Amino acid sequence: MAFGKFGKYYPDGGSYRAEHLDLVSSLGDAVQWFGQHDGQAHEVTFSSDTERYAMQTDAQHLRYIIVNLLQNAAKYAPAGTTISVTLSTRLDTPVFIVADQGIGVPEEELAELFSPFFRASNVGDRPGTGMGLPIVRKSARLIGASVEVTNNPGTGAAFTVTLPGRLGRPPA
Ligand SMILES: Nc1ncnc2c1ncn2[C@@H]1O[C@H](COP(=O)(O)OP(=O)(O)OP(=O)(O)O)[C@@H](O)[C@H]1O
Ligand SMILES: [Mg+2]
Numbered sequence: 678m679a680f681g682k683f684g685k686y687y688p689d690g691g692s693y694r695a696e697h698l699d700l701v702s703s704l705g706d707a708v709q710w711f712g713q714h715d716g717q718a719h720e721v722t723f724s725s726d727t728e729r730y731a732m733q734t735d736a737q738h739l740r741y742i743i744v745n746l747l748q749n750a751a752k753y754a755p756a757g758t759t760i761s762v763t764l765s766t767r768l769d770t771p772v773f774i775v776a777d778q779g780i781g782v783p784e785e786e787l788a789e790l791f792s793p794f795f796r797a798s799n800v801g802d803r804p805g806t807g808m809g810l811p812i813v814r815k816s817a818r819l820i821g822a823s824v825e826v827t828n829n830p831g832t833g834a835a836f837t838v839t840l841p842g843r844l845g846r847p848p849a
Pocket of ligand 1: 749750752753754777779780781782790795796797798800804805806807808809810811833834
């Protein structure tokens with residue numbers, strides 16, 4: 678156990694430990710856990726184009742990614758709105774999108790969003806330190822995934838996580 682580069686708690690210093698898991702149940706369980714944690718403030722939904730997707734990855738880092746993105750969605754979107762997690766596995770690389778109906782991100786600030794301590798100008802009095810997304814990016818790199826952010830055409834933000842496929846992170 679250790680603290681990561683940016684001070685947030687990070688088990689074993691952020692190493693990569695691959696295991697076989699079912700991506701659909703890993704994401705589904707995290708979403709369900711988060712929905713309870715959120716006290717039903719938002720409607721948190723999960724959908725997938727397949728019932729199972731066996732793959733090799735680090736379960737802990739996958740969980741950091743999804744939980745941090747859900748925490749942000751809940752913080753930056755008003756109560757009563759929907760937070761959706763959508764998994765698509767049709768391509769060789771599975772992709773999941775966490776989308777909310779919140780305040781979104783000023784377009785000119787999107788590129789800076791993953792920088793340590795950066796907080797967008799529209800956060801108002803919502804509390805935060807700007808360390809969630811750097812952790813998401815670090816965990817994503819460790820498992821060979823990429824993360825992108827866009828604003829939804831309607832309202833809100835959408836974070837797209839592209840995973841490296843069934844075999845997980847390619848050997849170094
Ligand atoms: N779903 C979202 N909707 C709108 N803005 C967001 C969303 N997620 C992140 N952001 C913006 O990106 C910034 C960085 O997010 P990050 O999670 O790193 O930090 P934080 O939420 O401010 O604090 P914390 O360290 O507690 O996570 C936020 O301050 C906010 O401006
Ligand atoms: Mg955050």
